[in-house]
Amino acid sequence: xxxxxxxxxxxxxxxxxxxxxxxxxxxxxxxxxxxxxxxxxxxxxxxxxxxxxxxxxxxxxxxxxxxxxxxxxxxxxxxxxxxxxxxxxxxxxxxxxxxxxxxxxxxxxxxxxxxxxxxxxxxxxxxxxxxxxxxxxxxxxxxxxxxxxxxxxxxxxxxxxxxxxxxxxxxxxxxxxxxxxxxxxxxxxxxxxxxxxxxxxxxxxxxxx
Amino acid sequence: xxxxxxxxxxxxxxxxxxxxxxxxxxxxxxxxxxxxxxxxxxxxxxxxxxxxxxxxxxxxxxxxxxxxxxxxxxxxxxxxxxxxxxxxxxxxxxxxxxxxxxxxxxxxxxxxxxxxxxxxxxxxxxxxxxxxxxxxxxxxxxxxxxxxxxxxxxxxxxxxxxxxxxxxxxxxxxxxxxxxxxxxxxxxxxxxxxxxxxxxxxxxxxxxx
Numbered sequence: 001x002x003x004x005x006x007x008x009x010x011x012x013x014x015x016x017x018x019x020x021x022x023x024x025x026x027x028x029x030x031x032x033x034x035x036x037x038x039x040x041x042x043x044x045x046x047x048x049x050x051x052x053x054x055x056x057x058x059x060x061x062x063x064x065x066x067x068x069x070x071x072x073x074x075x076x077x078x079x080x081x082x083x084x085x086x087x088x089x090x091x092x093x094x095x096x097x098x099x100x101x102x103x104x105x106x107x108x109x110x111x112x113x114x115x116x117x118x119x120x121x122x123x124x125x126x127x128x129x130x131x132x133x134x135x136x137x138x139x140x141x142x143x144x145x146x147x148x149x150x151x152x153x154x155x156x157x158x159x160x161x162x163x164x165x166x167x168x169x170x171x172x173x174x175x176x177x178x179x180x181x182x183x184x185x186x187x188x189x190x191x192x193x194x195x196x197x198x199x200x201x202x203x204x205x206x207x208x209x
Numbered sequence: 210x211x212x213x214x215x216x217x218x219x220x221x222x223x224x225x226x227x228x229x230x231x232x233x234x235x236x237x238x239x240x241x242x243x244x245x246x247x248x249x250x251x252x253x254x255x256x257x258x259x260x261x262x263x264x265x266x267x268x269x270x271x272x273x274x275x276x277x278x279x280x281x282x283x284x285x286x287x288x289x290x291x292x293x294x295x296x297x298x299x300x301x302x303x304x305x306x307x308x309x310x311x312x313x314x315x316x317x318x319x320x321x322x323x324x325x326x327x328x329x330x331x332x333x334x335x336x337x338x339x340x341x342x343x344x345x346x347x348x349x350x351x352x353x354x355x356x357x358x359x360x361x362x363x364x365x366x367x368x369x370x371x372x373x374x375x376x377x378x379x380x381x382x383x384x385x386x387x388x389x390x391x392x393x394x395x396x397x398x399x400x401x402x403x404x405x406x407x408x409x410x411x412x413x414x415x416x417x418x
Contacts, residue, residue, distance in 0.1 A: 013409070084411055093303070093309065094302070101403055103403060104407065107408065172411075188410055193312065194307065195318065200218050203221075
């Protein structure tokens with residue numbers, strides 16, 4: 001199987017989100033074809049078929065895809081078929097917002113530990129999750145089989161936290177800190193740049209003028 | 210000029226971020242060619258050339274692009290050449306994190322008003338920005354020439370806030386609330402789904418197994 005590009009994976013996540021909503025609205029017998037899906041999502045239907053083609057054949061020509069089956073298949077492709085254990089590093093405003101975010105849990109993504117260096121927060125339980133100091137990263141990551149870390153600490157602390165996470169055996173990091181972390185090849189790093197989202201809007205607005 | 214797809218705009222924002230860092234590291238005389246840029250960013254160099262081609266010719270064959278010129282040109286393309294005025298709706302954890310986020314200001318994106326319905330917060334000044342009640346949306350948006358709104362309110366309040374923003378003449382909304390807002394065609398809507406970012410990581414982890 002050819003490895004699909006990152007951008008196809010991102011689109012699969014978008015398809016999944018839409019299909020979940022569609023299934024709730026239309027019921028378990030719903031079907032959809034790639035042209036309909038393209039119309040709803042404003043994505044080219046050739047692109048949709050190409051994205052899905054990386055993972056084998058879906059649906060029948062002319063009939064479309066059974067939505068429930070497609071949703072489940074995409075969900076498994078994306079690695080969401082089983083429970084995942086995550087840790088959150090940094091319980092500031094952004095970390096607190098992420099801990100409260102309900103979308104993760106719906107996708108089997110469970111934050112099971114929080115790390116922060118504030119003595120006032122260490123030892124407390126927030127939103128059902130215990131807060132540990134940074135020194136606990138290695139034992140806690142191992143104990144809970146955590147393989148994904150969300151980094152939402154200040155810039156100055158981010159590389160140190162990343163180093164501890166890597167030593168603990170973490171396999172993927174979602175980084176909100178505004179710097180490029182050094183991680184070994186075996187660790188998957190994804191940076192979230194909130195201003196990139198806004199830039200799409202500024203482009204749109206100025207291209208109208 | 211052919212309208213570039215959304216995904217090219219998203220990549221231009223990524224190029225811009227990289228070029229800013231590169232310029233700081235290498236100085237104002239730096240040049241870069243698309244193959245080097247491709248190597249740093251792990252994006253196909255044909256793709257990079259294609260993205261840039263929507264906006265005319267850049268650089269000279271064989272010599273590469275002068276980084277400063279490329280950065281400025283992309284910045285203008287993305288509508289970042291002038292100051293923009295934004296409002297933030299919702300000063301919970303996520304809203305507070307967004308208000309403190311420094312990346313916006315660096316790109317001429319200025320949050321000049323906050324709206325929240327908590328009487329304790331209304332009238333206060335947070336991070337230099339005044340907090341207003343939702344009834345002030347229409348006059349404040351007009352007075353400050355705000356054309357982009359960031360919506361970080363709870364799901365139940367989001368459509369009502371969006372309706373007020375639209376009445377006030379807002380042109381673009383960045384929505385963090387987990388629902389699809391109804392907006393007229395003339396208003397650009399972009400939804401941020403934080404779980405989509407994590408899904409890229411779960412895919413990577415499970416595809417290794």
